[in-house]
Amino acid sequence: MAVTTNQAKTEGLSYRRFKEGEKEGQFRTSQDKIFQSSWTHKCPEYVLATPPCQGSCPAGEDIRGYLNIVRGIEKPPAGVTWQQYAFERITSANPFPAVMGRVCPAPCESGCNRNMVEDHVGINSVEHFVGDWGLENDMKFTPAATSTGKKVAIIGAGPAGLAAAYQLRLRGHGVTIFDEHEELGGMMRYGIPGFRTPRAMLDTEIGRIIDMGVETRLKTRVGSDVSYEEIDKEFDAIFMAMGAQSGRPLPVPGAEAPNVVTAVAFLRAFNEGRLQHVGNRVVVIGGGDTSIDVVTVARRLGNVTKAGTVDERPSAENVISGHMAHDVASVSAREGAEVVLVSRATIDKMNASKHEIEHAQQEGIEILGGVTPISIVLDAQGRATALRVADFVMEGKETKLVEGTERDLPADLIVSAIGQGVDFTGLEQFNNNNGLM
Known part of the structure; x- marks a missing residue:
């Protein structure tokens, strides 16, 4: 007697997965549901591709x-x-x-x-x-056992320069890093706040690379302290890894005010320990992860209202510009600052990571999306007192303001976090006039 398909499946088995009348489709596993979420008569085509x-x-x-x-x-x-x-x-x-x-x-x-x-x-x-x-577990990197005899100069000790040094040492080349700062790390140290990249962790990961036999010349700016021509003669190759450490200023009238600063300068002052508090009201223009770092730092630094008069305390802009430093003792008197992040993009379309935006909002930071800066409002002394913004619509590549939507956002400090470029001081021959090489 011929057997049915279902009989063939179960014949000779001591265990039956389904009872009479039950269908396999009723018991699809989670994995089946994931990988068989749709059905088709077409056969899959397998191709060799990068994941x-x-x-x-x-x-x-x-x-x-x-x-x-x-x-x-x-x-x-x-x-x-x-x-x-x-x-x-x-x-x-x-x-x-x-x-x-x-x-x-x-x-x-x-x-x-x-x-x-x-x-x-x-x-x-x-x-x-x-x-x-x-x-x-104290993992280490091991350089090549033999040297090629070649020497490479790396300009910049940020992530790109250090990663290049690592790869070059793996291949047996001699490496010397030139950097204008006192410590290695570039934007990992001077751009990203320490609460995101703990310094002990950062030092250990950098130390692994230096321990491979990498030489360093810190507090040495190529183009000022040593000429590009000198290192070109001394080394077989040069790797340019200066990084984007020049903040882009806000392109609106009034942006030259002393209390309008760039995100790069703001974060550097904080990471160097000079900036201990900010004004009561801080407005940041941006929308990327850097702007989230700025607003989070500003919110946490807060404002000091009990440590003397305003005239006795160095202003935030003077600290950021490097002229002064805040007294660390004043930290105990600071209170949370009112911080507003202004973005041309709506919140759901901002470039910043979604979880970073959510964390900022949880810390009490107001995010105003879908508006564009128009100008900086100045007082009689030339200091910024507010950022003027308005709603807008895009007509092609042109920004058209919506009439009657202008309003002022009061601010003691305004931070531009709208982009970065390379500081080509001393290396102007490599500047393409767009802030890049």
């Missing part, structure tokens, strides 16, 4: 590779833990896993295929964990 997460990573990390290690799909060699194996895989492309695990906006997660099903894989969290494991 979308990896293709979205500016650092070129082998994301699928180290996730497979963490999941246990790819096994480490004998005697090597999966944590060490994952650390080595990540750092083959990026020597700062602990830093990046904390501050990277994670475009890889935006490109993750899982977004089409439920939510992205927590790639950033995995990198954060593996990076911290490397710190706790």
